[in-house]
Amino acid sequence: MKKATVHSSHPDIVKRLKRAEGHLRTIVEMMEANRSCLEIAQQLHAVEKAVGAAKKALVHDHIDHCLEHAISPATPGASTALDEFKEITKYL
Secondary structure: OOOOOOOOOHHHHHHHHHHHHHHHHHHHHHHHOOOOHHHHHHHHHHHHHHHHHHHHHHHHHHHHHHHHHHOOOOOOOHHHHHHHHHHHHHHO
């Protein structure tokens, strides 16, 4: 597997995911405490949206920063970058 490139947005995405991780732990505690299904569903929805937003930010960052290498076919690695672009867009 190719070594990943770290982008300036990655730390912010990690923060989003860690926050979602904390919320998910809270949801487990809510379930163990027999909280209402409505409250749990609301929190699950919030976690789902947070993870989706993190994924979208990652994919968009990849498009913005990694696609540059695919602009010219003469660029070394352009074919691989374009293939990665096509593959990652399915996760939008």
